Amino acid sequence: VEVLPHTTSKSAAIASADGDSGSSSTDNAPEVMPSPHIRIGWSTRQGELQAPVGFDQYSYGYRDSCGSKSHKSQRVDHYGEPYQPGDVIGCHIALFEDSSLNNMSFYRNGVDQGVAYR
DSSP states (O other), X not given: OOOOSSOOTXXXXXXXXXXXXXXXXXXXXOBOOOOSOOEEEEEOTTSOTTSOTTSSTTEEEEESGGGOEEETTEEETTSXXXXXXXXXXXXXXXEOSXXXXXXXXXXXXXXXXXXXXX
16 A cells, blocks of 8 residues: 555554455555645556546545545545544555455544445
């Protein structure tokens, strides 16, 4: 998992895989630092590195303003709570052998913001 800029060394990643069920789960919780606007999320290797996460079809983001989520440059406002410097945002991705069960969610200060993407 690659953590976006504006994070501290307090960020941590935990990954686990269950070979029997074909599932895996990864969490990441960087601490938010001062910045005009922040997006935190996931991208594949094909994602555009010179654009914010959520810009293209290869990345999924959670934005500080309005707690919105973004994917393919499409913003959905009011997905979760807005966040600000000092908040800790957790990113969770669950990948299964049956890809219809795959999902991504985010946490703000330990509070689940719900499933953002399936």
